[in-house]
Amino acid sequence: MTFPFPASDLLVILPELVLTQLALGILLWATVVRKGREATLAWVSIASLAAAAVLIPVAARLSGPLPRAAFGGMLTLDRFSIFFKVLVLLATAVTILFSLKFVGTSSYPGGEYYALLLFSAVGMLFMASGTHLVSIYIALELMALSQYVLAGYFKRETKSVEAAAKYFVLGAFSSGVLLYGISLVYGAAGSLDLGDVARSLAATPRSSLLGVGIVLTASGMLFKIASAPFHVWAPDVYEGAPTPISAFFSVGPKLAAYAIFARIFFVGFGPRAGDWAPVLAASAALTMVVGNVGALLQQNVKRMLGYSSIGHAGYALLGLLAYASGTDARGENFGLWAILIYLAAYLLMTLGAFGLVVLLEAKGYATESVDDFNGLSKKNPLAAAAMLVFLLSLAGIPPTAGFVGKYFLFSAAMKAGWPSLALLAVLMSAVSLFYYFRIARAMYLVEGEGELRWREEPAVAAAVAVCVAGTLLLGILPQPFVALAKSCLLP
Amino acid sequence: MNVPLWTIPALPLAGFLLNGAVALRAGARRAARASEAWRAAHPDAAHDDDHGGGDAHAAHDGHASHGSADDHGSGHGHGGAALPRGQRLFHGVVGVASCGLAAVAAFANLVPYVKASLASPEGIAPVVQHAYLWMAAGGLSVDIAFRLDPLSAMMLAFVTLVGTLIHLYSVGYMQEEEGYGRFFAYLNLFMFAMLTLVLANSLPMLFIGWEGVGLCSYLLIGYYYDKDFAVAAGKKAFVTNRVGDFGMILGIFGIISLFGTADFSFLDKARHAMVNGGSPVTVYAVCLLLFLGACGKSAQFPLYVWLPDAMAGPTPVSALIHAATMVTAGVYLVARCSAVYVLAPDAMTLVAWIGAGTAVLAATIGLAQNDIKKVLAYSTVSQLGYMFLACGVGAFGVGMFHVFTHAFFKACLFLGSGSVIMAMHHEQDMRAMGGLAPKIRQTFLTMMIATLAISGIPPLAGFFSKDQILGAAFATGHTVLYVVGLGTAGLTAFYMFRLARMTFYGPFQGTKEAEGHVHESPATMTVPLWVLATGALFAGFLGVPAALGGRNTFVRFLEPSLARVPEHEVPHSTEYLLMGLSVAVALVGIGLAWRWYGQATATSAVPSAAADAFYRKTGALGPIVANKWNVDEGIEALVLSPFRKLGTFLWRGFDALFIDGIVNASAFLVELTGDLVRFFTTGNVRNYALAFSLGVLAFALFVLVR
């Protein structure tokens, strides 16, 4: 008996295969491990992620020249997907570091938690290389289903369960809408393979079936990256979920969603860019306003970071728009490239900021307010300095990663003929300084009362230190990274 | 000697890292001790790590751990003791040395460059040293590159010099502060950012420095953060500077859009008017946006309101950041982009009017101030207005000359006021001073030199620069601006001598006890004062105009960096007349101040109580004529008192109107938008699904209809 694909296709998904096996192993192991001994599981999980990371170049080397399509065009391994895979693995590993004590000292079992994180990571890895709407959908659901459980993992906390319920209902609803859109596209284009879809769309005239299909697909995507008007779930879920999971949600799924967003819309729906670009533009404008203005009113830091991440999703949409506008006079288009840089910067600074929230979270579950940062500069000057770096970066002040990312994104939007959106983005960045600096003000200009409740966690501190170093490095010496991102574009 | 330019900002950065690291370590230890003490004092507060319920936090609120040590004088000091001598010595030496070495490195570059530049009649090409490629995308590359040209050379000279002196001064001034290490770390970081700003070869790199100095300014304004006014001042500085930075960023994007590049090669393109015609922005808009940025940083109308409040920071900070260096960055930006500005004459006219308006407005408000630092702060705003006035009428070089001279006399005045404040044990109200001249002789002498300089008395520094600004305004036909500038010169002389008279002359107004404590400051403070006073005495001779037999070396040196503006020659006789006029106006101001504030009595809260009483009594004009003896009071009542009242009104009224206006308007807007945002974020999933569906529906309809 022969299979319709060569055995070497398995090499393409070697990291995913290995990670899946290890995750299953951890899940089994979790059933026998005693409460309080789960730290070992966490370290094994991190080792599994590291193994997957190491296997990525191995897979790329063994499976042939890149880009390498596999399984009849279901998946493609290219530098674009590798870029996202590395970031996803990094985000997951940092999340596990954040969770070590957070879950360890809680009354909830840790084993399944880590296994679920790894399953979610596997889903994201597949999303990064999916080039067929079927594989993309399944990967998306693998990621999402794991995340619904993670959001409600602290099942005796009302907020956590509420977050899970909201995330689940809206997530399932949005994937239903997405799927309906995909089915319409299938009818109009006659295929679910992104390459075939593009060829077919270029040949067929506009039809309302296709238009609605594209809009519904776009809505599903915009939901995943938390763009307005599909963002409403994000603040509640970020507030309610356990803090390390909020950190994970604000980074991991968004990265993976951007990967498939870019792939579906540029590779698949590229010939119809004129149709969907205005939709994206409207959503980008709305998202920037809603995210940044919404954040201004928040007292809860996690919620504020949730809104702030909505705002950041809006900035990143500018890159997609710029990419949609085609190449400039030089034959260059740095929209997508700007997104890659921005997402890496966003990962570092957001995870770092959440790391500090994890460290500060000692007043009980999910009650973290801006006031908790009062007087931090005096009580833990190093932590305050680290937080200041993240805030500066989030606000886009040079010389930090956030500035470099925004500089590219906004110039890309400017060049691509969206100066009004670039203007709005600058204005909203100025607004964002106010809420970021509320934290800075609390740390540096307000006297803290009583003792600082602070977790001593070397693992989290180390992760935060890595984020600080990355944020500064990407801001001061971005060029090597920019060159790297340039080599990771979609074909 | 060949010193690469990057060492100049790198040295203060190293100082910052060293000072910061040591201060962090000490801070962490202190925090640990405080934490232990707190725990000892609160044995009931069990420290459990897991979540799951609020502990007894609310029960032991309040200023338990501190607050007991808050017995310091007003405006000064946190709870807590000064650092041990060894640590203090370390921070001081690192702070001063890193800045001093930067000055040495700067002058090692400056001296040969200036010599070579002056030797060649056309000036020489700027020295540009590329450190590395910062980022490059789509034909838009930004280098980390350092540029030495006449403009940056001139900035470099006074920034490093004044910076080092103020670091030295701070060693003495800050010695009783607990946050000594933190202070020097911030100050070094500031020097790094300022030098980056000055040496940048592109707008994005300049922006690094721009934001860096802003951050340090913010942190240092809030230095005494146990004081509410310091926190409020920090907030105000933050708000107004955001408005400015918004313009600045858009301006940078505008420049990129116009010229296709953001490094200073766009200046050459601008000189040849090579503007990208297809760009969606215009030169005029870009100039206005950059000027908005300059207004924020350099405290021009209507964004000046933060600067006087910034005096909440320690006095050396006021001298360095809020008088001599950072606040001139806006003028520097406009001068740097002069080639672009001359392409938009309307924008220049606006710059000139805003500058002149700010100059007279701030000078008027200065008349009404009793806090010695506030007078100097409004004076700074006013002098910055002069600089923009110069730029606006096309005399960029003269404007920068005023930046240069102003750095010396204003830094000297601020440091002198710091010395006075220290002598008075942190009393800043001039009404409680008086008769200090013999008690703090060094401070008195240096401050008087600087006061004469700012008042425009020849041959001190301020005379040459200010007079050339007025001359340029007159020569270019801006008669109204000239008159405004001339009047402001009179006001300047008046409020400065009011300050001098109230502080140094007459009987002492404070308590007997305070009088006994008045003491001269240590040498680390008086030496910088004397150096700066020397600068205030002689810096003007660098730019003696042709009419006085000089060669205007300073302005000629700057020319290669600036836009060429057609010269307006006025006959020497007219120039003499103008000079005579401005000196006369200054002398009138001095004379009036001397008369009015000389008769202060020991009991008066308002210095000229007699005049005020008189003003209240006379409803009609008649008695004034009758009271020939009281003609002085008449002038006071008719001219000065209304002026002072106007000043008070502008000070309180505009500030309230503007800042509250901004705050209220933006709060309203935010609340409105926020309510809209929250309207959809009700917490109910069904509403979320509804929002989602409406979004889908709207987008689908859009696609279907078009």
Added chain:
Amino acid sequence: MVTVAHYVGLSFVLFTIGVVGVLIRRNLLTVLMSIELILNAVNINLVAFARQLGDLTGHVFVVFVIAVAAGEAAIGLAIVVSLYRLKSTVSLDDASEMKG
């Protein structure tokens, strides 16, 4: 003659019923069922189009969608259980503590 348009029409009706169900029903279980309706609308579409195109992908996709829907239902029911344990209700309106 039943054309593909009829199937798409039916699927659209089902989809609309599902969406409206999510929007108006308070009971989490009913909402779950409404979501299943949406997925079934998708399945009808996929099968109809696959038949029209003579392409197998649509049929295969349907199998995957059914499998994923089963997983989704399992997790949804688990969330229903934990919500009920905490609040003794499965009404979504009672899970609206976080807002703004």
